[in-house]
Amino acid sequence: MDRLKAMATFVRIVDTGSLSAAAEASGQSAASVVRSLAALEKHLGVRLLNRNTRRLALTDEGLEFLAWSRRMLSEFDEIEHSFDARRHSPGGLLRLTAPVEFGRRYVAPLVNAFLAQHPAMRIELILLDRMADLLEEGLDLAIRIGQLPDSSMVATPLGRTRYVVCASPDYLRHQEVLQSPSALHRHACIVLVPHCREWHFLDRGRAISEAVPVRLATNQVHVARLACLQGVGIARLLHYQIAGELADGRLVRLLQAFEPADVPVQMVYPHSRLLSPRVRLFIDWMAERLGPQIPDPGA
Structure with a gap:
C-alpha cells in the first residue's frame, strides 16, 4: 500500500463528502477508492469512517487521523515545493x-x-x-x-597531468647533463615526503624506479618548487605545479623521454x-x- 497516496485519498473522501466524488476528483475508479480506504483502515487497525448509502461520518479516530493527515500532506507539499525551487535556483x-x-x-x-x-x-x-x-x-x-x-x-x-623532472638553469650550469634516470644518483634531489627516495619512470614502455639522493625533503610543493628555482637541486613535480616556470625558462624539463604515463x-x-x-x-x-x-x- 502506498500510504501517502492512501492518506491523500482519505482526505479527499472527507473533503468531497463521498467515495464517488473522491473517485471523480482524483481520476480513480470508485472501486479503487474503496479499496484504498479499506486497506488504510486495516493497516491502522481502526475504522476511520462510518458510512452508509446516504452519508459518511468520521469516527473519533478518523477525526484525529484527518488532522494529522492534513498536517503531513501540507508539510510534504512544502518540502516538495522547496525542492522544486532549488532545482530552478539551487542553494x-x-x-x-x-x-x-x-x-x-x-x-x-x-x-x-x-x-x-x-x-x-x-x-x-x-x-x-x-x-x-x-x-x-x-x-x-x-x-x-x-x-x-x-x-x-x-x-x-x-x-x-604527469610527473616531470626539472631543475633551474643555474643548477644545470654547474652539473653534468642528465641523460638517463640512472644518473640521478650523482645529483642533489629535492623530494616530497612521503614519496622520498623512489622516482618512477618509463624506459621504452617498461616501468622503472630510481633511488635518489635527498638534498632536501619537504611536504609542501611550494617549498620544493622554490628550492628548485633557487638551484638547490633537481625536483620531480606534477606538470601543472611548474607549467609557468617551464614556459618562461626559469625551470628546465629533464628526462622527458622517460616520463611516466599521464x-x-x-x-x-x-x-x-x-x-x-x-x-x-x-x-x-x-x-x-x-x-x-x-x-x-x-x-
Whole structure:
C-alpha cells in the first residue's frame, strides 16, 4: 500500500463528502477508492469512517487521523515545493575537497567565481593532500589527481597531468647533463615526503624506479618548487605545479623521454542518481571551466 497516496485519498473522501466524488476528483475508479480506504483502515487497525448509502461520518479516530493527515500532506507539499525551487535556483551548503596546491591554483578562484554567480550557495572548500573518505567525512565531492582506488565512485574527467623532472638553469650550469634516470644518483634531489627516495619512470614502455639522493625533503610543493628555482637541486613535480616556470625558462624539463604515463584529474562523487541540484549545478559549472585551465603535460 502506498500510504501517502492512501492518506491523500482519505482526505479527499472527507473533503468531497463521498467515495464517488473522491473517485471523480482524483481520476480513480470508485472501486479503487474503496479499496484504498479499506486497506488504510486495516493497516491502522481502526475504522476511520462510518458510512452508509446516504452519508459518511468520521469516527473519533478518523477525526484525529484527518488532522494529522492534513498536517503531513501540507508539510510534504512544502518540502516538495522547496525542492522544486532549488532545482530552478539551487542553494545550500556544498562541501568539497581538493589537493592543496591544485586547490590553491585552480579550484579556489573558480569557487569564488561560482559563489559570485550563485548567491544562494555556500561552499566549504577543504584542501588536503590525503585521500578523504567522502561518505565518512560528509563531503559532497572531491577533485582528485590519479587513478581511483574505489570503483564505486563516479568520476567526471577534467584533464590530465604527469610527473616531470626539472631543475633551474643555474643548477644545470654547474652539473653534468642528465641523460638517463640512472644518473640521478650523482645529483642533489629535492623530494616530497612521503614519496622520498623512489622516482618512477618509463624506459621504452617498461616501468622503472630510481633511488635518489635527498638534498632536501619537504611536504609542501611550494617549498620544493622554490628550492628548485633557487638551484638547490633537481625536483620531480606534477606538470601543472611548474607549467609557468617551464614556459618562461626559469625551470628546465629533464628526462622527458622517460616520463611516466599521464594521471587523470577528476571530480569524484559517491553516486550519479538523484544528485542534489546544488551538487549537479556545481559539477557541470566546474567541469566546463576547470578542465581548460589545466596545462597540457604533453605540450
